[in-house]
Amino acid sequence: MDDRSAVRMENVTKRFGSVVANDHVSMNINYGEILSILGENGSGKTTLMNMLAGIYYPDEGYFYVNGSEVTIKSPHDAFNLGIGMIHQHFKLIDVFTAAENIILGIEGSRTYDLKEVNRRVREIADQYGFDIDPEQKVYEMSVAQKQTLEIVKILYRGANILILDEPTAVLTPQETEKLFKVLRAMRSDGKAIVLITHKLNEVLELSDRVTILRKGQYITTIPTPVATEQILTEAMVGEKVTLDIDRPLPVNREKRLEIRNLTVYNEERVKALDDVSFDVFSGEILGIAGISGCGQKELLEAIAGLQHIEEGGSVMYTDPDGNEKELAGVSVRDIRNLGIHLSFVPEDRLGMGLVASMGMTENMMLKEYDRGRSPFLDRTSSLKTAGEIQKELDVITPSLDTPVRKLSGGNVQKVLVGREIAAAPTILMTAYAVRGLDISKSYTIYNLLTEQKKKGVAVIYVGEDLDVLLALADRILVLCGGKQNGILDARTVTKEEVGRRMTNLVSEEAAA
Amino acid sequence: MRNKYDKPHDSVKEPLIHLVRRVDIPASKAWMIRIICVLLGMLVCALFIMSITSLNPVSVYASMFSGAFGTPRRIWQTLKDMAILLCIGIGLAPAFKLRFWNVGAEGQVLIGGLVCAAWMITMGGKLPNALMLVLMAVTAMLASALWGLIPAYFKSKYRTNETLFTLMMNYVALQLVEFFVDVWDKKQSHSVGIINGDTQSGWMPSLFGQQFAPAVLIVGALTIGMYFYLKNSKQGFEITVAGESENTARYAGISVSKVILRTMAISAAICGLAGFLEVSCVSHTISSLTAGGRGFTAIIVAWLGKFNPIAMTLITAILSFLSRGANQIASDFNFNTYASSILTGIILFFILASEFFINYRLVFRSKKGKERAE
Numbered sequence: 097m098d099d100r101s102a103v104r105m106e107n108v109t110k111r112f113g114s115v116v117a118n119d120h121v122s123m124n125i126n127y128g129e130i131l132s133i134l135g136e137n138g139s140g141k142t143t144l145m146n147m148l149a150g151i152y153y154p155d156e157g158y159f160y161v162n163g164s165e166v167t168i169k170s171p172h173d174a175f176n177l178g179i180g181m182i183h184q185h186f187k188l189i190d191v192f193t194a195a196e197n198i199i200l201g202i203e204g205s206r207t208y209d210l211k212e213v214n215r216r217v218r219e220i221a222d223q224y225g226f227d228i229d230p231e232q233k234v235y236e237m238s239v240a241q242k243q244t245l246e247i248v249k250i251l252y253r254g255a256n257i258l259i260l261d262e263p264t265a266v267l268t269p270q271e272t273e274k275l276f277k278v279l280r281a282m283r284s285d286g287k288a289i290v291l292i293t294h295k296l297n298e299v300l301e302l303s304d305r306v307t308i309l310r311k312g313q314y315i316t317t318i319p320t321p322v323a324t325e326q327i328l329t330e331a332m333v334g335e336k337v338t339l340d341i342d343r344p345l346p347v348n349r350e351k352r353l354e355i356r357n358l359t360v361y362n363e364e365r366v367k368a369l370d371d372v373s374f375d376v377f378s379g380e381i382l383g384i385a386g387i388s389g390c391g392q393k394e395l396l397e398a399i400a401g402l403q404h405i406e407e408g409g410s411v412m413y414t415d416p417d418g419n420e421k422e423l424a425g426v427s428v429r430d431i432r433n434l435g436i437h438l439s440f441v442p443e444d445r446l447g448m449g450l451v452a453s454m455g456m457t458e459n460m461m462l463k464e465y466d467r468g469r470s471p472f473l474d475r476t477s478s479l480k481t482a483g484e485i486q487k488e489l490d491v492i493t494p495s496l497d498t499p500v501r502k503l504s505g506g507n508v509q510k511v512l513v514g515r516e517i518a519a520a521p522t523i524l525m526t527a528y529a530v531r532g533l534d535i536s537k538s539y540t541i542y543n544l545l546t547e548q549k550k551k552g553v554a555v556i557y558v559g560e561d562l563d564v565l566l567a568l569a570d571r572i573l574v575l576c577g578g579k580q581n582g583i584l585d586a587r588t589v590t591k592e593e594v595g596r597r598m599t600n601l602v603s604e605e606a607a608a
Numbered sequence: 609m610r611n612k613y614d615k616p617h618d619s620v621k622e623p624l625i626h627l628v629r630r631v632d633i634p635a636s637k638a639w640m641i642r643i644i645c646v647l648l649g650m651l652v653c654a655l656f657i658m659s660i661t662s663l664n665p666v667s668v669y670a671s672m673f674s675g676a677f678g679t680p681r682r683i684w685q686t687l688k689d690m691a692i693l694l695c696i697g698i699g700l701a702p703a704f705k706l707r708f709w710n711v712g713a714e715g716q717v718l719i720g721g722l723v724c725a726a727w728m729i730t731m732g733g734k735l736p737n738a739l740m741l742v743l744m745a746v747t748a749m750l751a752s753a754l755w756g757l758i759p760a761y762f763k764s765k766y767r768t769n770e771t772l773f774t775l776m777m778n779y780v781a782l783q784l785v786e787f788f789v790d791v792w793d794k795k796q797s798h799s800v801g802i803i804n805g806d807t808q809s810g811w812m813p814s815l816f817g818q819q820f821a822p823a824v825l826i827v828g829a830l831t832i833g834m835y836f837y838l839k840n841s842k843q844g845f846e847i848t849v850a851g852e853s854e855n856t857a858r859y860a861g862i863s864v865s866k867v868i869l870r871t872m873a874i875s876a877a878i879c880g881l882a883g884f885l886e887v888s889c890v891s892h893t894i895s896s897l898t899a900g901g902r903g904f905t906a907i908i909v910a911w912l913g914k915f916n917p918i919a920m921t922l923i924t925a926i927l928s929f930l931s932r933g934a935n936q937i938a939s940d941f942n943f944n945t946y947a948s949s950i951l952t953g954i955i956l957f958f959i960l961a962s963e964f965f966i967n968y969r970l971v972f973r974s975k976k977g978k979e980r981a982e
């Protein structure tokens with residue numbers, strides 16, 4: 097072992113019931129290095145790191161930190177060894193300030209001097225280039241600021257080994273760039289950094305080595321300079337994969353939705369959508385591009401009947417037989433009762449699309465539990481749907497009744513997308529459908545959407561990866577600050593043009 | 609080039625024991641923990657009894673058992689205690705499952721009881737008893753439902769805090785009862801006494817010669833009904849979804865405020881039914897003690913039973929056995945009646961502790977590097 101070794105794991109195994117999340121994994125983490133961990137959804141990345149952070153306790157195996165064997169039984173143990181983990185769901189107290197959150201829970205500090213804390217927080221911030229105000233309250237913070245706070249909190253407590261679980265999944269490109277700068281600064285300061293991510297370009301850009309897990313097992317570690325997207329993907333999946341998106345020309349294009357003058361105010365009574373008008377066609381994928389908070393969420397929710405549409409707005413639906421129905425002002429349930437199959441994969445999967453404490457079967461019922469006259473639930477058809485989705489989309493779950501919150505992120509998404517497609521939609525709306533999904537699963541979703549398009553479904557795809565948007569969609573609607581900023585032909589437009597329109601309103605642009 | 613943050617907590621003393629949240633625990637292990645905790649609780653009760661009376665704990669437990677189940681009469685008394693407490697708990701279950709913290713059961717029981725007493729006092733003997741009973745039950749439930757709808761309406765419309773609201777309404781109900789007791793009280797005795805003791809108008813007839821059998825049967829049926837309502841009905845599904853996440857409910861097309869109003873009406877109506885059973889079947893009187901704190905005990909029942917009517921039945925059985933048994937030893941061994949409260953308190957404490965140990969694990973500090981993962 098060289099003396100930079102921070103953590104060595106030997107034969108670490110963790111089982112959840114019959115699921116082997118980690119199967120005799122041995123690996124190394126070094127100081128002064130950024131190590132990426134790559135693997136398909138459910139390959140055990142989070143579980144492995146959770147054991148290092150003291151959240152789970154291994155069934156078998158040994159951990160060595162700084163050369164000596166250790167037992168990590170709790171997050172507190174991990175802290176004492178200088179190990180800190182930033183989870184995807186932040187553990188902060190909203191009404192406290194940044195500084196208060198930082199000192200919260202530090203043992204042995206019954207009294208504290210807030211001024212001193214603020215000073216040290218600023219010192220850490222200066223050292224690594226964080227942007228943080230110790231006196232800001234958490235509820236006033238953006239997601240990126242909360243993440244920064246989590247990192248500072250861990251550094252404040254003296255962590256030398258930092259684990260970040262999919263940190264960029266919730267960040268904008270600019271915020272990601274900022275985070276990477278900080279991570280590089282920490283690396284040159286000698287810290288050991290572990291980065292779990294599904295974005296191969298991030299792996300290639302940032303890390304020094306890549307460790308690959310597959311189905312709970314350790315596969316290999318590749319030095320980044322010799323890695324390519326193809327090599328990494330194949331190591332992850334275990335077989336040759338083609339990373340192509342097939343984009344057939346739309347056939348039988350019929351107008352499905354005619355959206356006119358849509359204006360929506362969000363919860364803070366700020367105009368989230370401002371006079372947006374466009375058409376949606378069957379057999380076509382309409383991509384929606386925009387930086388986060390530009391109104392995509394409100395747009396999809398307005399169409400789904402979840403947002404109040406201001407006077408004068410119209411969402412006219414034309415069914416395959418040519419009958420028109422106005423959807424503006426119609427409730428979710430009434431849209432369903434009109435017989436309109438409108439499927440919607442919302443951004444917040446566990447908080448909106450699914451019931452986290454229910455299993456797959458019960459989640460299948462969510463949008464059709466009220467079918468029929470009987471006051472009782474009919475479980476048979478949802479049991480069948482759940483079984484089919486599990487088989488077709490290869491959902492890894494101990495049973496159909498396991499609460500979906502226990503499934504890995506990718507599997508949760510498969511359950512949700514699977515249900516929405518199983519409803520035989522005429523319109524399918526997806527918001528960040530591949531967020532948190534590994535690369536091969538992302539392609540599975542792209543292919544599923546393309547298949548739906550071929551079947552004549554009108555697909556609306558809100559995505560953050562412009563490369564994918566340009567390869568998948570037929571047309572792209574760009575939103576900028578809630579305003580419509582052009583409808584572009586995805587086959588001819590350049591990435592630069594889309595990017596420019598996301599941030600700058602083009603004044604002469606009229607509705608297409 | 610490690611820096612000044614190296615070796616972070618050298619100076620901090622590590623505690624001997626600390627807590628770790630359990631992430632997943634199999635149901636069988638959870639039940640093991642519960643049973644062990646109840647047994648430990650009984651052991652502590654025994655020690656407590658021994659320490660103050662130097663009596664043999666075995667004979668004390670035997671006496672408790674005989675107090676609760678010793679004669680058919682005592683069995684029925686215990687069953688009656690169970691029935692009323694469980695009825696209130698069953699009423700709370702759907703509201704709690706919706707995360708609507710109805711702590712107003714005490715008042716809802718009183719309102720139900722008050723309406724029944726009003727019928728009995730004003731219409732006693734003027735109506736056939738069967739009609740009287742139906743009217744009493746229906747109006748008691750309606751009145752309580754309305755009582756419960758008030759906080760539900762404000763919650764769904766103005767997002768007021770239901771805990772505070774329902775709690776305060778208990779005191780309003782209490783004052784109402786005391787007011788009417790004064791109105792009806794002819795002998796200046798600050799009580800209405802047994803109502804219709806002569807005509808037995810509005811009294812639930814006994815079944816198989818047992819005064820309490822009707823209450824036990826009604827609550828039994830209600831428990832089974834609630835089990836299926838929560839588990840298999842569409843409305844039960846709506847309660848689970850809306851309780852878990854309001855956004856998911858909206859997404860599924862469930863109107864959250866409608867569910868709040870409906871569920872709270874059901875919840876309060878069942879509490880009103882408990883008031884009806886208490887007045888018509890058990891005590892035949894009304895006073896500020898009619899609910900007797902059971903509206904609060906039922907909260908414990910609902911929580912410990914995880915809003916599952918079957919588990920709640922078990923919890924009520926333990927509590928009712930304890931209080932009957934403790935009363936028995938109080939009289940057998942000349943304890944004062946607070947002894948009973950102490951014993952119940954000890955057992956409750958251990959049941960609550962079991963929930964704690966189901967959620968958390970104690971970790972004892974070991975010398976680093978000595979212990980290995982098995």
Ligand SMILES: Nc1ncnc2c1ncn2[C@@H]1O[C@H](COP(=O)(O)OP(=O)(O)OP(=O)(O)O)[C@@H](O)[C@H]1O
Pocket residue numbers: 112115116117135136137138139140141142143144492493502503504505506507532534631632
């Ligand atoms: N608490 C739990 N109970 C039961 N099974 C679990 C639990 N946590 C994880 N698993 C299972 O263990 C396996 C590994 O999960 P893990 O979350 O570590 O995967 P991952 O590699 O982080 O996936 P993703 O990329 O989707 O985040 C999965 O099959 C998952 O369903």
Ligand SMILES: [Mg+2]
Pocket residue numbers: 141142143261504505
């Ligand atoms: Mg994960």
